Amino acid sequence: GCLNVHASLLPELRGAAPAQWAVARGYRETGVTIMQMDEGLDTGDIRLQRGLSIADDETGESLLRKLAPLGADALTQALALLAQGRLPRVPQDHSKATLAPLLSREDGRVDWTRTAEELDARRRGFTPWPGAWTTVDGAVLKIQSARPVAGSGAPGELLAGTAVACAPGTAWELVEVQPEGKRRMPAAAWLQGARLKPGHRLGT
Known part of the structure; x- marks a missing residue:
């Protein structure tokens, strides 16, 4: 299977614009999720997550800049754990899912x-x-x-x-x-x- 980096703490903020909606909805924290890809939209099993606080003056743009290196680090860590056979796999709680649709x-x-x-x-x-x-x-x-x-x-x-x-x-x-x-x-x-x-x- 394939792993994917998603810019939120899934199952929250599934979709194309998670960083923008995290700020727009007044979230105090978000992060990145390394997930197992499946047929659904960001519905795959969670392999690893890293959290990040959202600053009071945060913008969608500034948050994306912070999440990019966090996602890269998390993926590196996930691949190392996968190679050792120690990467967890937790199904998402779909009842807690929220959406972050493409902006218009x-x-x-x-x-x-x-x-x-x-x-x-x-x-x-x-x-x-x-x-x-x-x-x-x-x-x-x-x-x-x-x-x-x-x-x-x-x-x-x-x-x-x-x-x-x-x-x-x-x-x-x-x-x-x-x-x-x-x-x-x-x-x-x-x-x-x-x-x-x-x-x-x-x-x-």
Whole structure:
């Protein structure tokens, strides 16, 4: 049979984008699994696993960079144990499986009814692609950096400064944005240029 390196602690995050979804869903830990390949999608027996903590400022991109050498080390270790006849083989608990499907552009669309913490985790997880984006009067606005703050209003409503209301009691303060067809800029400069006032709704 064949061995495969998968960038999650299976049976969690089966699929094409495990590192991105680990960050996007707010996981505190992930890792790599050396698994026995079978006909299913990442359903084979677990041969070896190595864990890794996810940093508060982690992005999908930075996590992939950390998981690559971890996976290489784990595979080297697994092959050495296999040669000695000492590599364990444990079936996955399929009842605990979660999926990490291939990302689409729509995954990056900001749903302002989520909490600011959820939105920020998704923005980091989906960096560099599809990122986090919303629409302002029909034009796409990419949110390059932001931070959760306290605030309240209707989901997507522009509050004081550069904060936008999210799920009850949370707001997402935009720090750096990229309007459609333009370069990245501070959110305050974009707001000034676009002449948007508090109360304006994003996502329309």
